[in-house]
Amino acid sequence: MSINVIDATNFIKDAFYAMPVFSDENGNNISGVYGALYKLKSMLSENEEALFAFSFERDNESEYTPAVVDQTEKFAEILKGAEIPGLLDVSNGESASPELIAYLEGELLKLSPTGKVSVVPKFELNISVTSDLGEVEEIFKKAHEYGTGAIDNYIGYFLMREREADKSLGKKDTFGIALCYGEKNVIYIPLENFITESYIGNKLSELSKDCSLATFDIKDGYDLFMPFEISERTTGYDKEDTGYLTSPKCFDTLIGAYLCNPIKNDYSVEDISKEYLKIPFEKRNDIFGKSGIKEADAGKIADYACKAAYICKACAPLIREKLSKTGMENLFYNIEMPLSYILFAMEKEGIIAKKDELKAYSDKLAVRISELEKVIYEAAGCEFNINSPKQLGEVLFEKLGLPAEKKTKSGYSTAADVLEKLAPDNKIVADILEYRGLAKLKSTYADGLAAYIAGDGRIHTSFNQTITATGRISSTEPNLQNIPMRTEEGRLIRKVFVPKEGYVFADADYSQIELRILAHMSEDKGLIDAYHEGKDIHRITASKVFHVPFEDVTPLQRRNAKAVNFGIVYGISSFGLSQDLSISRSEAKEYMDKYFETYPGVKEYQDKVIASAKADGVSDTLFGRKRPIPELKASNYNLRQFGERVAMNAPIQGTAADIMKIAMINVFFRIKRENLKSRLILQIHDELVIETAPDEKDTVTEILTKEMENAADLSVPMEVDCHIGNDWYESK
DNA sequence: TTCGTCACG
DNA sequence: ACGTACGTGACGAAT
Structure with missing residues (x-):
């Protein structure tokens, strides 16, 4: 009798790559664990005398892809679940236990409930590679012929690019372009010799005149070429323009997928492949890893780029159909697509930030920060990390015995609103608040921004078009949409721009x-009239809500009315309002009731949008942008409440x-x-x-x-x- | 990676 | 009885 010691990870890995792509009902690739279980079952059935032991040690973690590691863990769980004494000595001098085989069969069934493995479609592409000028010319000629005429003859293209690691920010390496037209033929063209960035750019420009081009992340390629429709556009956004329906346009599958469902976290080309084509596609990072494309095998690069180009070509009509069915074609073609070019141009332009002044500001902050540090340590009677909420909480609420509002999961809350209540009576708390404010300015703004100043003296942020659930754009690396404004000392940062x-x-x-949009969408006569008066809206609201003449509104009344106006836009709750105004919940409720009495149309509107969102699961903006709100169907009360607030807010924020x-x-x-x-x-x-x-x-x-x-x-x-x-x- | 905090609209 | 204002991104600390 032999004992077979098997390296489980390799066992899974072999199965993973040997098997066709199998998926569970969620479309997850389970080839590894399924194949391994199947093989184990077979081995046990065929070789009743054998004894198997699995080793789950891994010497070199990085040798395996995350999928293999995941499935190895799943495999281990299944084996543990066997609860049959001695999987490790199956035969035990006897034959392989029928119970064990039955168990493994059961697990196989669980992985595939129908009892059949669903065989997921694979890419069936004819991939070729060339950089030969004559051949490439011929390829673009053929593509042009294919793409001219029928609008749904999309030419898919995918630029294989990577941000340069060390050189000045924003620079990109271009490795090649994959081009897909016709059914299954995809060509990868590595950039070398005559095939340069500008050569490819010119070719794409030409194609864009007559053909529908589908790609992924079009903003990433605008430094290579300006699409014809952009270079020709001079009229801006035209409400009457329906030209997009017949004339070919650039199609970005990333932006399209985002519009179709803006609440996802992942819009990778792999994710789009899975969602629209049901074909799994290994993640870019799993293929090229941290060493990057530069070090990667040429065959892998071509394979990846060609699949991506095919995905663009194949998904474009599907996504377009979805956009059409949901009434978002105008939003897509006349707003989001041209906007992508504008965002590119803004990023490229950048904004000057004075490095020396940032440094001087940082040094100034450092002086005051270390002063405060000293004072705080003295008052606390010990040195600790003020930036650590954990340590700070222990010092304030245990060592010094200040009254704590236990709030967070992990301990005491030291958030500003908590500390502000303690600050008047405790100098150390006031000092900590000042320290916090200065530390924030230094780390995020003074030092943080300085690190992003490029060789041209300018900061080139990224404007992201496919992030927010409501349709706003966002800004990263660095975020230039949250530069301090509300306090004078922070606001001074703006002098460096x-x-x-x-x-x-x-x-x-x-x-x-947003409040004006609320007036428009709610059609509340009072609110609309108020805006036509052209006077201070918060004062008008206060005057109406508190039944006092416009001139006699007190500053407090105005402040309260303003807070209610804000609250209404957020999807008001009495608790939220009470927190904001530091008043009781019942007082907040009173304000809300009075507000709704004043503007009854607003109340009706909010009830209407909630009902509508509950009925069809999405909210709409004035321009047809959709936000799904699955929370409205949640069994959890709080989640449903959240859904209602979202239903009230999303149409307003989104329309803005x-x-x-x-x-x-x-x-x-x-x-x-x-x-x-x-x-x-x-x-x-x-x-x-x-x-x-x-x-x-x-x-x-x-x-x-x-x-x-x-x-x-x-x-x-x-x-x-x-x-x-x-x-x-x-x-x- | 996740959490707590805090900057903005 | 519970735990909430809407939408983001960056930082430092702890895991």
Whole structure:
């Protein structure tokens, strides 16, 4: 009798790669664990005298892909679950236990409930590779023939690019391009010799004149080529324009997939493949790992790029169909696609940040921070890490015995609203609050921003178009949408953001756009009239809610009315309002009731959008953007409540995002059409910043004001404030 | 990676 | 009886 010691991870790995792709009902690839169980069962059945022992040790973790490691763990769980004495001595001098074999059969069935393994479709592509100029010319010629004519003859392309690791930020390495047209043929063209970035760029430009191009993350390729529809566009956003229905356009599967479902976390090309084609596709990082594409095998690069290009080609019509069915084609073709180019242009433009001044500001902060540190340690009677909420909580609430509001999972809450209550009576707490504020300014802003200044002296943020659930854009690396504003000391940071020599900033922002959108969407007469009066909206609301003449509204009344206005937009709850105003829940409830009495249309509207979202599971903006709200069907009460607040807020925040995007398109293309030197450089949700040539100040002010005010026709005016300044502190 | 905190609209 | 304002991203600490 022999004892077979088997390395479990290798056993799984062999199965994983030997088996066809099998998936469970969720579409997860379970080839490894399924194949391993099947093989084990066979071995036991065939070789009744054998004895198997599995070793789950792994010497070199990085040798295995995450999928193999996952499935090995799953395999271990299943074996543990056998509860048959001695899987390790199966025969025990006897034959393999029938119970064990039955158990393994049961587990196989569990993995595949139908009793059959669902065989997932695989890519069946004819992949070829060439950099031969003559061949490449021929390929683009054929692609052009294929793509000319039928709009659904998408040409899929995928640029194999990677951000350079060390060189100045934003630079990208291009390794090649995969091109897919016709059914199954995909060609990978590595960039070498005559095949350069500009060669590929020209070819794509030409194709974009006559053909439908489908890709993934189109913004990533705009430095190679400007699509024809962008270079030809001068009219901005045109409500009457239905040209997109017949004329070929660029199609970004990433943006399309995002619009179809904006609440996902993952919009990788792998994820799109799984969702729309049901074909699993190994993740890019799992294939190329941390060493990057540069080190990767040429065959793997071609294989990956070709599959990605095919996915773009195959998914484009499916996603387009979905966009059409959900009424989002206009949003996609006339707003999001042109916007992607504008975001690219803004990123490329960047904004000057003065490095020396950031350094000086940082040094100044450091002095005060170390002073505070000393004082805090003395008052505490010990040294500790003030930045650690855990250590801070122990010092304040245990060592010093201050009254604690236990809040977080892991211990005492030391959040600002808690500390602020203690600060008046405890100097150490006031010092800690100051320390916190300065530490934040130093780490995130002074030092943080300095690290992003590129070789041209400018910061090039990334504007992300496919992140938020509501349709807003976001900004990362660095985030330029959360530069301090509310406190003077923080606001000073904005002085380091300056226009280029001789230029000025023009900064325009919408006045209470979300509340105006609420007025429009709710059709509440009182609120609409209030906006037509053109006076301070919070004061008007206070006057109506508290039944006092407009002139007699007290500052407190105005403040309360303003908080309620905000609360309404967020999807109000009496608790939230009470927290914000530091009042009791019942008082907050009273304010809300009075507000709804004043503006009954708002209440009706909120009930209506909740009912509608409950009925079809999504909320809608004025421009048809959808946000699914699965929380409304949750069994958990709090989650359902959250869903209701989202149903109230998403149409408003989302419509504001839509309107701002339209404004950006109109501003951008007017600047282009009028051949101005000024450039759009920032968007902060309801605010646009333009680096403005001195002789274009008035023109740009007019463009910003008019294009933003007229981006949509609402039943209330949209008001825009525009300021000129020599830095962002001045212009805001 | 996750958490707590805090910057913005 | 429970635990909440909506939407983001970055940092330092702890895991």
